[in-house]
Amino acid sequence: MKLSDRVRLDDAVALRPERFGALAYSYRDRQLFFVDHALLPFVESAGGHTLGEIAGDLEAAGKVSKEALPRLLTVLEGLRRRGVLHVL
């Protein structure tokens, strides 16, 4: 997954806010996914901004460090592979 990518949630996935961020549930394959606070802005972006723009905003706000970004991209890639996210 690249920083220039825009992502959106799959139509059959519902998000519910939780203390740790959110729970995502795929009605398609009946799977639950944990989405932590750092990941939530990317997952909820609905293609409005690129991953790089979102990461930039989070960094500026002191919510995510540059070092944490590769891990976040890996998790997002995992969600894409499991059909939770789509790259636009």
Place this chain on the structure above:
Amino acid sequence: MYYDALRQGLAAPICLTWELTYACNLLCVHCLSSSGKRAPDELDTAEAKRLLDEWAAMKVFYINVGGGEPMTRPDFFELMEYSIEHGIGVKFSTNGTLLDRRAARWIASTDYLDVQISVDGASAGVNDPIRGEGSFSRARNAMELLAAEGFPFKVNHVVTRRSFQGLDELHAIVTGMGGQLRVTRLRPSGRGKAVWEALKLTQAQNRELYDWLRAHPDVLTGDSFFHLSALGQPLDGLNMCGAGRIVCCVDPRGDVYACPFVLAPEFKAGNVRDSSFGEVWQGSPLFERLRGWEVGGQCRSCGAYDRCHGGCMAVKHFTGVDLDDPDPECVRKPEAGSTATLLPLALKPRAISPRPPAASRPVGSRPLP
């Protein structure tokens, strides 16, 4: 990683069991809810729909519908469709006896609906003494109707000392029909209390089951064997007691319990006729207590604690074991009780009534909005 977050409770349950009715045309010897007769004060259709409205607002993703036999309710199809229309997926458990061709077509054509048929042995000879004469062939008939529709049904099997030998056979029957097997643990809940000692797995069977489950990743367990994770690599699932944390049960009268396996006054958190479900889920003193509690005692110094977390609260409660003590079926404890496979236990479940009550017909189905 999320153990603490889950232990401390969620905004809404992940696993919400809704026992629609205590009415049942069977009288299984191990029924967790002691079902048979309908309770006179069960929630009516309007109350049931209000509950579904609230769950939809709370973003409950899906509900596990059971009973009793949920298909005996005249408004069964209406309520299931109402749930799905409001974005709540349905997984319902049935004994299959009322599942006819028309119901099979409705199931196959309805999105976000899963069906689980209860079968407690690979043959009538093993199943029927537990579930009632004729119940195996009726369940098998329901499986065949769903298979004919190409529907990937599930079969739920409460594995017992008597049925254990037939696991491979049952697995073959179910997968051969395009279904998926789910194996769950016998608990001493409801009528299960009277037969638990005689039907629970032996230590040797528990060990064999652990290996069998590890070798059959396609088999679901509903997270019910997490006490066996103490044997080695954890089994798939959260491996923790979710009662009042991620799990709860609403009974046919609207009573809210911590878990479908503890329908006992000590584990009743409230009633949806007295307050909203959300108030009970978020604010009941019982649930708050469960969310702050972890099994203590000798379990804390056990090397397997991180994998089994002390085992099943319901099994402890109904066997009179302190909740801070190890699970009665703890794999690190010596065997207790008889290990005889064939016990002189007379099981007398009711045979199926020849003319079951007919549930109302489906009124058409729509996909989720």
